[in-house]
Amino acid sequence: MLGGFVSDTNNTTDWAAIESWDRRYYLHNTAASTEYAFTGVERVDGNYITLADGSTLLDFQSQLVSDSMGHRHEAPHNAIRQAMERYGHVFFGMATTYRAEAAKLLVEDVLGAPNSWASRVRFLTSGTEAVENAVQAARLFTGKTLVMTQAHSFHGMASGSTFLRGYRGNVTVPGDRGFTQVRDIPGVPAPGYIPIPPPEHTDYLDDGTLPSLAATEQLIRACGAENIAAIITEPMFGAAGLMPHKDYYRGLHELMRRYGILWIDDEVLCGAGRLGEWFGYQLTPDIAPDIMIVGKGINGSSLPSGGMVVNEAIGDFLEAARWWSGSTWDGHPLVCASIVGTLSYMLENDILSTVRQRGQYLRQSLDHLASQHSHIGRVSGAGLYHAVDLVGVDGKPLIEDDRYTGFAGDLSRNPNAIISGACAEKGVFLGGFVPNTIKCAPPFTITEGEIDHAMEAFDFALRKLAEVYSG
Numbered sequence: 001m002l003g004g005f006v007s008d009t010n011n012t013t014d015w016a017a018i019e020s021w022d023r024r025y026y027l028h029n030t031a032a033s034t035e036y037a038f039t040g041v042e043r044v045d046g047n048y049i050t051l052a053d054g055s056t057l058l059d060f061q062s063q064l065v066s067d068s069m070g071h072r073h074e075a076p077h078n079a080i081r082q083a084m085e086r087y088g089h090v091f092f093g094m095a096t097t098y099r100a101e102a103a104k105l106l107v108e109d110v111l112g113a114p115n116s117w118a119s120r121v122r123f124l125t126s127g128t129e130a131v132e133n134a135v136q137a138a139r140l141f142t143g144k145t146l147v148m149t150q151a152h153s154f155h156g157m158a159s160g161s162t163f164l165r166g167y168r169g170n171v172t173v174p175g176d177r178g179f180t181q182v183r184d185i186p187g188v189p190a191p192g193y194i195p196i197p198p199p200e201h202t203d204y205l206d207d208g209t210l211p212s213l214a215a216t217e218q219l220i221r222a223c224g225a226e227n228i229a230a231i232i233t234e235p236m237f238g239a240a241g242l243m244p245h246k247d248y249y250r251g252l253h254e255l256m257r258r259y260g261i262l263w264i265d266d267e268v269l270c271g272a273g274r275l276g277e278w279f280g281y282q283l284t285p286d287i288a289p290d291i292m293i294v295g296k297g298i299n300g301s302s303l304p305s306g307g308m309v310v311n312e313a314i315g316d317f318l319e320a321a322r323w324w325s326g327s328t329w330d331g332h333p334l335v336c337a338s339i340v341g342t343l344s345y346m347l348e349n350d351i352l353s354t355v356r357q358r359g360q361y362l363r364q365s366l367d368h369l370a371s372q373h374s375h376i377g378r379v380s381g382a383g384l385y386h387a388v389d390l391v392g393v394d395g396k397p398l399i400e401d402d403r404y405t406g407f408a409g410d411l412s413r414n415p416n417a418i419i420s421g422a423c424a425e426k427g428v429f430l431g432g433f434v435p436n437t438i439k440c441a442p443p444f445t446i447t448e449g450e451i452d453h454a455m456e457a458f459d460f461a462l463r464k465l466a467e468v469y470s471g
Helices: 015-025 076-083 099-109 125-143 212-225 248-259 312-319 333-348 351-372 415-426 449-467
Strands: 040-045 048-051 056-058 116-125 148-149 172-177 178-183 195-196 228-233 262-266 290-295 306-313 377-383 387-390 437-440
Touching: 040 437, 056 449, 076 333, 099 116, 099 333, 116 125, 116 248, 116 333, 125 148, 125 228, 125 290, 125 312, 125 415, 148 212, 172 195, 172 333, 172 449, 195 212, 248 262, 262 351, 333 351, 351 377, 351 387, 351 449, 415 437, 415 449, 437 449
Parallel strands: 148 195, 148 228, 228 262, 262 290
Antiparallel strands: 040 048, 048 056, 116 306, 172 178, 290 306, 377 387, 387 437
16 A cells, blocks of 8 residues: 555545554664554644644754754755755755755854854764764874763764763663663774763762862873874763753863863754853853754754854864765755754844843743752753753662663653653653653753643653652
8 A cells, every 4th residue: 555544535544554553664772562552642832742632742952952943944944945946955065055054054153253263164964973083183183092972961863973881782682571671883992082081960069170070180191192083072972861960061171181182062952042152062151162963953853954053273174184074964965954944043033142132031940840859969051051850759860870871671660761651741842862851852842831841741750750869
């Protein structure tokens, strides 16, 4: 049957057929086939997801902290429609108006070139691709091999993107006692990548040099700075939902400058306004990366997007050379059109002010919720991305492995799963990736009334959590 799942007369979807095909033919993420819960989506509009049964969910996570302008926002979508009147695909060896305009908007209008660190950008179709390009550029420019990554970080799903156990495409396979066997990708961590300790949390009592920075410096000295091309970081961690201590990035930046190491700043999740600044590194004054990775927010995830911004020295080096790199869809005109539409709208409508105002209201609401629930151990974040860490009566993480999880065992009892299921009962899409952390990251188009609705659902879910973990 070809095209038989939609009726020509009443435009209704045969969801039974869709579920059958989805279960039979699609290769799914994260859940084993015995656990997979089919959730059909009829459509998405604004801040809401309409499911196959007609119910709606308020998207309080911007899906994967990605759909920053809500769903089907007119700015990128109108730009895509207009671009389709002129373009389909144009390979990277030729230039289009949209590629040039998107580059100018990001580098000059957003980042302030030529009076800033930024020089050039290459647009790609995923953050993973951008990370791969950034690592290659750093190694080519420096002639060095090693790249350091933070524990708990996430930089994509290709083998070269990130090298930390549990966040990088490993599988958890069934054994005699359920899903207990964690099988890593053979050969990973690969030669040339070294993990550094994760940063301290925002509530760490700092009485001098942060322990994570002291340990990182020891690793730099042990490996030899002459061998280290770059350190790649996230301003606020995406998968792990971890906001670093306020002194962390200033100290890490000083270390990188002292030892001549490039800084690759992965802003795929936090960039384009998510933390209340255009980019997360700007929360710490007077520091700047050498290479910055962008994606998701630069076009509100209206199409797959990614990008790599480089400083002047790296840009001049690569432009003067023949860099035999690129993929079929680099600088795709429709992707670039969506970036133009989104960034133009954000600039014209001062979206940062909106994020800061709504973010302040969200933080106040979460702090109030924390005062009512002992299972909330920490609220941290900025702008419209806040992480809520859940703890037991002893103040320790409910799931001991916490951010070092290998995703083994019965995941249905993990706090994030309990919270997600209970919030869905109240019509809110909210949860987390690692077991003890909930990520509140609504679209920039969220209203105060919708934040109130989400907090009511979260309050209900926290009471459900207490029934499980406190009897």
